[in-house]
Amino acid sequence: MLEIHDLKKSFDQPGGGRLQILDIASLVVGAGEQVVLIGQSGGGKTTLLHLIAGISSPDSGSIRIGGTEITRLSESGRDRFRAGTTGYVFQTFNLLPGFTALENVRLGMTFAAGRHDSARALSLLERVGLADRAHYRPAQLSVGQQQRVAIARALAGRPRLLLADEPTANVDPASSQIVIDLIRANCREDNVACLLVTHSMQVASQFDRVEQLETINRAISASVAA
Amino acid sequence: MSLLQIAWRNFRHRALSSLLTTFSLALSVALVVMVLAIYGIVADAFRNNSTVSYNIVVGPKGSPLQLTLNSVYYLSQPIENLPFTEYMEFMPMERRAELVRKYGGAKSLGERNGKYSAYVTGGFAVPLALGDYFGEFRVVGTTPEFFDLLRHGPDLDRRFEFAQGRNFQTHSDENGFFEAVVGSRVAVEQNVKAGDIFYPTHGDPEGKGHEDAFKIVGVLAATGTPNDRATFVNMEGFYLMKGHAKPIDKPDPDFVAGETPADAKIRPLSIPEREVTSILVRNGGLWGPQMMNVINEGLQSQAAAPVGEINKLLSQIVGPLLYALMIVTLITCVVAAVGIMVAIYNSMNDRRRDIAVMRALGARREAVTAIILFESLLIAVIGGAFGWALAHFAITIASPEIEARTGVHANFFTVSSYEWLVLPLVLLLAGLAGLLPAVVAYRTDVSRNLSA
Numbered sequence: 001m002l003e004i005h006d007l008k009k010s011f012d013q014p015g016g017g018r019l020q021i022l023d024i025a026s027l028v029v030g031a032g033e034q035v036v037l038i039g040q041s042g043g044g045k046t047t048l049l050h051l052i053a054g055i056s057s058p059d060s061g062s063i064r065i066g067g068t069e070i071t072r073l074s075e076s077g078r079d080r081f082r083a084g085t086t087g088y089v090f091q092t093f094n095l096l097p098g099f100t101a102l103e104n105v106r107l108g109m110t111f112a113a114g115r116h117d118s119a120r121a122l123s124l125l126e127r128v129g130l131a132d133r134a135h136y137r138p139a140q141l142s143v144g145q146q147q148r149v150a151i152a153r154a155l156a157g158r159p160r161l162l163l164a165d166e167p168t169a170n171v172d173p174a175s176s177q178i179v180i181d182l183i184r185a186n187c188r189e190d191n192v193a194c195l196l197v198t199h200s201m202q203v204a205s206q207f208d209r210v211e212q213l214e215t216i217n218r219a220i221s222a223s224v225a226a
Numbered sequence: 227m228s229l230l231q232i233a234w235r236n237f238r239h240r241a242l243s244s245l246l247t248t249f250s251l252a253l254s255v256a257l258v259v260m261v262l263a264i265y266g267i268v269a270d271a272f273r274n275n276s277t278v279s280y281n282i283v284v285g286p287k288g289s290p291l292q293l294t295l296n297s298v299y300y301l302s303q304p305i306e307n308l309p310f311t312e313y314m315e316f317m318p319m320e321r322r323a324e325l326v327r328k329y330g331g332a333k334s335l336g337e338r339n340g341k342y343s344a345y346v347t348g349g350f351a352v353p354l355a356l357g358d359y360f361g362e363f364r365v366v367g368t369t370p371e372f373f374d375l376l377r378h379g380p381d382l383d384r385r386f387e388f389a390q391g392r393n394f395q396t397h398s399d400e401n402g403f404f405e406a407v408v409g410s411r412v413a414v415e416q417n418v419k420a421g422d423i424f425y426p427t428h429g430d431p432e433g434k435g436h437e438d439a440f441k442i443v444g445v446l447a448a449t450g451t452p453n454d455r456a457t458f459v460n461m462e463g464f465y466l467m468k469g470h471a472k473p474i475d476k477p478d479p480d481f482v483a484g485e486t487p488a489d490a491k492i493r494p495l496s497i498p499e500r501e502v503t504s505i506l507v508r509n510g511g512l513w514g515p516q517m518m519n520v521i522n523e524g525l526q527s528q529a530a531a532p533v534g535e536i537n538k539l540l541s542q543i544v545g546p547l548l549y550a551l552m553i554v555t556l557i558t559c560v561v562a563a564v565g566i567m568v569a570i571y572n573s574m575n576d577r578r579r580d581i582a583v584m585r586a587l588g589a590r591r592e593a594v595t596a597i598i599l600f601e602s603l604l605i606a607v608i609g610g611a612f613g614w615a616l617a618h619f620a621i622t623i624a625s626p627e628i629e630a631r632t633g634v635h636a637n638f639f640t641v642s643s644y645e646w647l648v649l650p651l652v653l654l655l656a657g658l659a660g661l662l663p664a665v666v667a668y669r670t671d672v673s674r675n676l677s678a
Contacts, residue, residue: 050672050673053586055672056672056673075590075591076590076592079585079588079590079591080590082587082588083589084588088586088587090676094583094586096580096583096584097239097580098235098238098240099235099239103227106227107227107232107584107587108587110228110587110589111587111589111593112588153587157587157588
């Protein structure tokens with residue numbers, strides 16, 4: 001489902017020069033596979049997810065999702081592709097405050113062509129146990145409930161790949177487990193490949209396959225060696 | 227959800243800011259619409275009033291505009307007076323001879339046709355004598371023919387009608403020469419009715435009152451013309467008031483005395499003692515401009531075309547004033563549009579993350595830009611519609627007063643010519659105002675704002 005080869009990304013440094021954040025030789029996630037990428041804060045986990053989602057562009061390298069080389073797409077092409085292929089769960093939920101839970105989920109399918117389905121949005125909320133909160137705004141939901149709505153939103157566009165950026169970082173421990181269980185169960189049910197990024201070993205231990213960012217990212221190794 | 231629905235949601239989420247901005251725009255739009263309405267009402271009022279059933283006003287040499295203002299609108303001061311004989315120049319010989327016989331005058335006056343009588347055959351010439359006041363309203367000395375022969379209305383097919391009583395007579399057994407008719411506004415504001423008497427004041431509203439009282443025998447129905455704001459008295463009674471007779475320096479050897487009146491105590495003025503302020507003329511078959519030229523070439527009188535003078539007044543004074551007022555109100559619209567821009571732009575800092583989230587969900591740059599523009603247009607549509615309704619509501623509230631003062635009927639659905647331009651203009655302004663915030667949305671760095 002996801003194939004990354006020789007991916008490099010650097011940023012300008014404040015004092016001049018470039019800082020290499022990512023230098024990944026290879027990373028593959030199979031269709032329906034659930035993979036955890038564990039790494040320390042500041043290691044480039046979010047940057048990697050942004051590149052995979054097509055939100056930003058790499059300096060060089062290849063990212064294939066479902067056979068499509070997204071690095072060759074234009075920005076609007078990547079936006080369109082992301083809308084129909086990739087779901088994203090943010091660390092800070094990022095629900096739009098002016099929209100109800102149901103409307104936030106519907107936003108997840110708004111920008112994908114021909115995928116407006118209010119019934120499906122409601123059923124997704126049911127799956128995350130929040131059908132009775134469909135008309136609540138984010139401010140009226142608990143932190144755990146907001147992240148559950150975010151999961152439903154990420155699945156709304158029928159993605160083939162779900163990216164989750166530290167989904168339990170801002171959630172209490174009890175809700176953390178609910179969040180992880182929901183992600184795993186829904187991805188399994190819809191045969192959605194999942195790449196979940198975390199720095200928590202406790203979360204990582206629940207997944208079959210764990211990748212260490214420090215191991216696959218040559219930029220970290222190089223900076224440590226330096 | 228459509229982009230428009232998203233924009234509407236954003237509008238509602240920032241309800242207070244959105245409503246304040248919308249209300250500000252609504253007030254500006256209301257101002258523009260009201261100015262347009264005022265322009266329309268003023269133009270209609272002038273048009274109604276310039277549509278008179280006479281085509282020429284004859285008066286002393288001087289400003290044609292002042293002559294028109296004085297004789298049509300009863301404004302300004304009379305230029306001077308014309309001798310009564312100038313009025314008689316519009317009469318055929320028989321009529322002239324009748325007046326000489328009745329009132330007394332030079333015998334030779336009745337032995338020829340008037341110089342301009344041929345032009346007026348089939349038309350009319352009605353004299354006016356101004357100089358007195360009833361309260362703040364002008365007293366107009368004239369003949370009963372003023373209400374018998376003149377017409378009003380946009381098609382000049384409406385006769386003068388009386389809400390109370392009747393037209394005054396040249397002489398009646400009951401009131402002698404002292405009968406009057408008041409306009410509709412005069413009756414309301416002076417609180418008089420048919421059967422009441424009044425004493426005109428001489429020269430100005432605060433002037434000394436005449437000793438002679440006039441009996442109000444009729445109250446005009448509203449016409450929407452300046453006649454609503456005038457008091458019309460029988461010319462014979464006007465002449466008999468103290469100070470209205472022209473002094474005779476030396477008697478005319480050709481003078482013949484008039485008939486002895488039934489009431490020997492009241493002798494109508496002789497022709498040499500009479501003056502008129504102006505004469506309202508409708509020419510008969512012969513070409514009006516030719517008559518104007520003949521009169522203007524004379525030494526004593528001038529002829530003015532009231533329609534032309536009124537149109538000049540509209541285009542040279544009233545039009546530019548209203549145009550300036552329109553510019554000012556359009557500027558307020560621009561200011562309101564700037565307010566829209568500032569309000570939306572200021573909210574952009576709080577919304578960069580929201581925009582980044584939508585981009586992360588697959589929205590293209592153009593989509594988020596469109597959402598911001600839609601928000602601006604929503605403010606324009608709601609503010610524009612509300613402003614339009616507000617203005618028309620105000621016009622509806624004021625319509626009885628407008629109709630009473632100008633004769634122009636206005637209601638909620640009275641729309642002026644240029645009003646259809648207002649909403650498109652407001653939409654255009656709002657679209658321009660939304661451009662800067664839309665550019666901010668377009669250029670939002672997704673990655674940085676997601677991580678912020």
